[in-house]
Amino acid sequence: MSRLAAKHDAINLAQGFPDFAAPSEIKEAAVDAVRRDVNQYAITWGAKSFRDALAERYRDVYAMDVDPELHLTVTCGSTEAMISTMLAIVDPGDEVVVFEPFYENYGPDAILSGAVPRYVKLHEPDWHVDTNELEKAFNDKTRAIIINTPNNPTGKVYTRAELEAIAALCQKWDVIAITDEIYEYIVYGGARHVPLASLDGMADRTVTINSLSKTYSVTGWRVGWALASEELSSAIRKVHDFLTVGAAAPLQEAGAVALRLPASYYDKLREGYEVRRDILVKSLDQAGFRCYLPGGAYYIMTDISGFGFPDDVSFGRHLIEKVGVAAVPGSSFYHLPEDGAQKLRFTFCKKRETLDAAAKRLAKLTEEA
Numbered sequence: 001m002s003r004l005a006a007k008h009d010a011i012n013l014a015q016g017f018p019d020f021a022a023p024s025e026i027k028e029a030a031v032d033a034v035r036r037d038v039n040q041y042a043i044t045w046g047a048k049s050f051r052d053a054l055a056e057r058y059r060d061v062y063a064m065d066v067d068p069e070l071h072l073t074v075t076c077g078s079t080e081a082m083i084s085t086m087l088a089i090v091d092p093g094d095e096v097v098v099f100e101p102f103y104e105n106y107g108p109d110a111i112l113s114g115a116v117p118r119y120v121k122l123h124e125p126d127w128h129v130d131t132n133e134l135e136k137a138f139n140d141k142t143r144a145i146i147i148n149t150p151n152n153p154t155g156k157v158y159t160r161a162e163l164e165a166i167a168a169l170c171q172k173w174d175v176i177a178i179t180d181e182i183y184e185y186i187v188y189g190g191a192r193h194v195p196l197a198s199l200d201g202m203a204d205r206t207v208t209i210n211s212l213s214k215t216y217s218v219t220g221w222r223v224g225w226a227l228a229s230e231e232l233s234s235a236i237r238k239v240h241d242f243l244t245v246g247a248a249a250p251l252q253e254a255g256a257v258a259l260r261l262p263a264s265y266y267d268k269l270r271e272g273y274e275v276r277r278d279i280l281v282k283s284l285d286q287a288g289f290r291c292y293l294p295g296g297a298y299y300i301m302t303d304i305s306g307f308g309f310p311d312d313v314s315f316g317r318h319l320i321e322k323v324g325v326a327a328v329p330g331s332s333f334y335h336l337p338e339d340g341a342q343k344l345r346f347t348f349c350k351k352r353e354t355l356d357a358a359a360k361r362l363a364k365l366t367e368e369a
């Protein structure tokens with residue numbers, strides 16, 4: 001969709017990368033690290049300064065006890081953290097529970113690691129988990145469950161009760177929870193992120209995956225991490241070492257600076273996204289989309305059935321070619337394409353002027369009707 005958007009000069013509300021500047025303090029820190037000649041391999045599981053800053057942050061924000069020497073593996077983005085984790089803990093034929101709609105990498109990650117995915121639906125309109133259905137997905141072959149909260153593509157923030165139900169099932173069936181918390185600071189309406197690993201009994205059976213990408217608007221830096229018990233980390237570190245050796249050394253130094261930004265940085269990030277969310281929801285509503293209001297992350301899932309197109313891909317193309325706005329077809333978030341055939345996902349991690357320009361173009365849809 002990003003390529004098609006570029007070809008037709010469409011405004012790209014498809015891929016989740018900010019079109020605004022990253023914080024200047026962290027850019028300066030990156031430049032400074034390169035100048036100081038932090039230009040050789042870092043320790044394979046991560047520069048000490050970065051791991052120390054991560055451990056400090058988990059302690060200060062969530063009162064979590066993280067040993068930077070044993071529990072952290074720094075990776076090339078959370079993308080590498082996820083595949084390294086899957087390859088480290090899943091054997092071919094093991095089952096992995098995946099909530100659907102899902103972030104589109106989880107399917108290929110499962111295939112690459114030889115896992116058999118067991119899909120459990122998040123139910124509209126609030127994308128809740130049906131605990132009976134969840135229970136039925138667990139059995140003797142279940143090795144792991146993947147959770148993503150706040151969630152891409154739905155904007156769902158898992159409730160504490162849902163997380164507790166997941167935790168209880170993981171403990172009952174001896175299952176590892178792999179939780180992608182990359183949008184942890186982007187939550188709306190005064191809600192607060194709850195790390196699954198902070199629940200009773202979960203620290204040793206959870207792999208928490210995260211990265212600098214979204215919190216600090218640096219998706220191109222490719223610095224992420226996996227937080228896990230000593231035993232799980234030791235397996236993840238081995239896979240990681242052979243996959244990539246390590247993440248960019250100077251950018252890990254800058255990451256240590258990023259992690260120590262004051263609380264006001266996170267408040268501004270959240271408030272800025274809440275304003276952008278409301279702007280895009282309004283323009284989409286006015287243009288005839290039915291929006292699922294996100295509680296977190298920076299995406300809006302929409303229902304497009306009002307437009308009368310046969311499927312999401314044809315409407316997505318129409319939107320790019322005739323209206324000049326790009327979004328992601330809903331089918332890319334489901335294992336059965338028909339389940340997402342009347343949905344499109346938009347992102348609002350864009351400048352105010354980008355969202356205003358998109359609103360003007362989207363208004364063409366009501367003129368067309």
Ligand code: PLP
Pocket residue numbers: 016076077078079080103148151152180182210211212213219222223224
């Ligand atoms: N996980 C989720 C849920 C995402 O939405 C994204 C990017 O859109 C990623 C992971 C990729 O993150 P990274 O840039 O850290 O590899």
